[in-house]
Ligand code: GH3
Ligand code: MG
Ligand code: MG
């Protein structure tokens with residue numbers, strides 16, 4: 001940054017919260033005031049043990065630690081920190097009066113990212129902290145990208161519902177939880193009736209819009225925070241209702257059936273409607289052992305097949 005120029009937004013974003021770990025109150029206060037004058041948000045811990053505790057509930061990705069401290073010194077602190085599963089990477093600067101080459105090597109080997117010898121000039125400290133900020137900023141960017149990729153990997157691009165991958169990953173968890181807490185769980189499988197005719201009559205584009213509208217009905221109908229819907233295949237969807245038994249699942253499916261049949265869909269050839277068939281299956285750990293995901297889905301699928309056989313636009317259990 002050029003002198004006289006204002007700090008850019010990026011500069012501000014790179015000032016991550018700092019934790020000073022220092023047993024000398026005088027030194028801690030001096031360091032704190034330097035850091036605060038540079039624009040950092042600062043907290044202080046008096047030794048390694050206290051710092052570890054503090055990072056658990058007040059996570060600070062930038063740590064400046066002293067070496068010689070009672071209870072837990074800076075090196076033990078670095079090693080313990082690297083063993084912890086914290087919310088993100090902690091960039092550690094060891095700031096110590098120990099100035100031997102062996103000490104520097106030992107400090108870095110213990111897990112410190114940087115090593116500064118006391119007394120450090122505020123200008124150097126500021127520059128070192130900027131380096132730390134660049135690295136932590138990069139980590140934050142990667143984390144955000146990872147979350148985006150993770151989101152994409154579990155989302156169906158057409159309907160924005162969860163995809164089959166997420167469904168296959170999460171239904172077993174939901175079943176395990178149901179078994180553990182002795183709670184029921186219902187799955188509703190649904191398949192749009194004569195959907196091939198929608199494509200054939202109105203074209204694929206309208207077919208896609210129909211899938212989006214139908215998925216919208218499913219998503220909007222989720223009543224509890226724990227309920228979720230996924231696109232299982234082409235025009236097949238599944239709704240998972242933890243806490244619902246077979247009867248509750250059937251009531252939910254009946255509501256969905258009605259809402260789907262009331263959807264007003266548009267095409268260049270004029271408005272049209274659809275219907276869908278529903279198959280419901282449930283587990284009740286109070287009455288019987290929790291089945292595998294495959295067995296539960298086979299039961300829902302068999303019920304869906306009966307709904308088709310019995311004339312479509314209906315719910316079977
Ligand atoms: P049924 O009442 O027995 O379910 O008849 P159906 O015509 O709905 O069943 P079928 O399984 O024969 O046809 C499903 C159709 O869904 C065939 C396929 O081209 C279409 N489809 C699958 N995925 C998509 C998609 O992403 N977009 C569009 N537009 N069509 C899709
Ligand atoms: Mg000390
Ligand atoms: Mg079919």
Ligand code: MG
Nearest residue numbers: 191192193195
């Ligand atoms: Mg169909």
Ligand code: MG
Nearest residue numbers: 191234235236
């Ligand atoms: Mg089908």
